[in-house]
Amino acid sequence: MSLVFEKSVDQRRGYKNPALDVPAAGKIDAKYLRSEDCPFPEMSELDVVRHYTQLSKLNFSIDTHFYPLGSCTMKYNPKFCEASARVPGFANLHPLLPQLKDGERLTQGALEVLYDLEQWMCEMTGMASFTMQPLAGAHGELTGVMMMAAYHKAKGNKKRYIIVPDSAHGTNPATARIAGYDTISIPSDENGVMDFEVLKSKINDEVAGLMLTCPNTHGLFNSDIDKIAQMIHDVDGIMYYDGANLNAILGRCRPGDIGFDVMHINTHKTFTTPHGGGGPGAGPVGVNKKLEPFLPVSRVVKKSDGTFALDYDYEDSIGYIASFYGNFALLLRAYAYILLLGEEGLRAVSDHAVLNANYIKACLKDKFHLPFDRLCMHEVVFSAKKQAERGVHAVDIAKYLIDQGIHPPTVYFPLTVKESVMVEPTETESRTTLDEFIECMLQADLESQENPGMFHGLPKTTPISRPDEVKAARELNTNYFTQ
């Protein structure tokens, strides 16, 4: 499809600026001015609307397709949450208003949302306090690990290492490294959880902490979690809970009760805020009493008269980690979602996410190898190794599913399983949809036996065929104007 710049026609206009009702008296010396106009396209509103409508149709999305992308939690995003975030009294609110003298009185509604959300998140996770500021899950991780470092510094601890299982998301080791720690990677055992004996052998006084997703990226809950926490705490290490999979255990288990000291929540996974084609996200971070003094500022407090305020006065705080109070419009969607679902609905989120994943596992395990044949939580990891022996790899199955109108599961992650196919159906999908998916997967297996050559050159129904990624990297073209 043509680029927006290629559709430009001189003097065509798509938007009328407010009138200039004052004298054109503003002047700036030419040495401060750009030499040429900014070459944005010139289009009518209809041109622009049609261009982006057509582009949108080239996407798979939750609204249009089943999207069982493991580890990403592609659940339905209620239209109601979108409407909530667009209420003008919030959407048009300037973030500097509460920073005026006594300015908090001008934003009481917004502060109440942040305050209530913090209370609910604490109750859901067993943490003592939350900051809403981190702008994404990985940003939350960095915030959490900086608090971990501040804790050790305050206690005079000499720490060098953060332990991360080999099944972890890439953000965990990347975050640990950016925060100045070396990482120790722990292999998974035959049951798909962190190898307990290896872990034990790696723990020493220089261990700053451990970062863990629980259930992990194999979709498995580690039943030894309390013992692990004990070992880490014995060397004054900090337990970091990567909340990427919190959506599996709502109402069943709380990180704060099983030994975790700090955690983040990905609001798009636990609740439902749209993925947006890759963000924006929100990654609130919770801490127990041990790390509370180090929380970023500002913090939202409730005063004795029942009004809300921003408090910056915390001596040990790590400081500002974001410009304002978090990605507010996303937090507001989470707030609306929690109020709508309530306690019963939130418990049902995890119950049905886990039920759906186990159902898929049960229906496909005869044909697709299960590296860990046990009950799973909200997602299940298969290996396409049997199919790969026939020349049909995980990526081929992914492309086959695309032609069936299904977004592929995550393939080749986690790195611990060869030919991995990671399926996360989420709670919002019905049995009808799951059955259709199962049928497609079984058909893919059958084709791999009878007609493996068929997978060559898939997908066939998409706007483009497989792109040349090597060319993209070698002959870099990332900007229309200098190609």
Added chain:
Amino acid sequence: MIPYISNTDADIQHMLNTIGVKSIDDLFADIKPQHYPQSFNLPDGRSEYDVLEHIKHLARKNSVDLVSFLGGGYYDHYVPSAVDAMISRGEFYTAYTPYQPEVAQGTLQALYEFQSSICALTGMEVSNASLYDGGTALYEAAMMSIRITRRNKIVMDGGVSPIYRKIIDTYTKNLNYKFVETQVVHGQSSRDEIFKHLDKDTSAIILQNPNFFGAIDDHSDIVARAHELGILVIQSVYPVALGILKTPGSMDVDIVTGEGQCLGLPLNFGGPYLGFMATKKKYIRKMPGRIVGQTVDQKGQRCFVNTLQAREQHIRRDKATSNICTNVSLCALQAQIYMALVGRQGFKELAMTNLHKAEYARQSLDKIDGVKVMRSSPTFNEFTVELPVDASTIMDRMIERGFAAGFPLGRYYGGMDNYMIVAVTEKRTRQDIDNYCAALKDVLTGLTAEVTT
């Protein structure tokens, strides 16, 4: 009915039978009794109507009817209706990161267009597909300069947003890098002050144009000096001003970042916003965040993919350029649609309208007894005003009269209690500005009367 769950009782029974367990509880057997929650008391679920009414009720506790002259890096620009209509398409907002390019060309092409627009705006060669917001983008630029130069001291001009300064201060302190902030003189970047701090340990000097006080500058001389010492220059910019202002590219700046909220995003009480970053082609492999590149498919037709992924955490893990996973794709799309709608001519007019309205406000304020408009530098749509008393006091009284009068500088700068910055966007009419000046005059007269009685 539990919202958004569609398994019926019969479905549940069928699924449990297939799995071979008796109840959903059985599926959670790996969670031992000692792991059970100590508490899980949350509010009861409510109806959609009920929750929406509650949210509207809370919204009424916010003051959004103030006529706003408040900026400070976040501006009350008009957002054309088509922007929200387009990003409300489920195909865009309910898709995820384009890991499967065959079914994500919509997102990928829009991001390529966005990168191109950011390059056009800034005069730079390459851009990434967005970062969280302007403040964290600036921090990422600082880290990027450290990776390129292998030096560990960051120098920041005092005219850079104090909000950004606080963020950089947090990360450099906690991640053990040196950070120096230089003094501004009369609201302008002081060359003497900056040059004093540039040395062989310095990885980058961070500048902002227009700066927090509203001053416009040409940083070419600072860039030349920095480059002599092997120091990179990072400039934080305000996109709407670049409709007319000299581009960082033409000043030979190395890394450009900025806050894209002004490009079609609502103020949203602080987020989500749009961080962007552009640089020279030679530094592209050191740049954090996703980058979309053009290529061809097997049939030779043009298409787009995420490229240079070997920089990223999901491939490189602990050796990645940044821990960033997500960006703000939807906000980038929002800005791209805005830039396409406003267009080449419209964008220049928008910038000129902002400039002229601010000039009108500047001249009108200058005529008020006791108000002194700072004129040591040219400005765009925001400028500094000195008042005879504490600016916070004035702000307070202006709010009673329905105006968010500006932002008091005393909040972040010692000794500047009597100063405020005033922003004027295209949304402010001549009448708004006249009313504002009349109200301010009234407030000042009232205060004088209080002092004399």
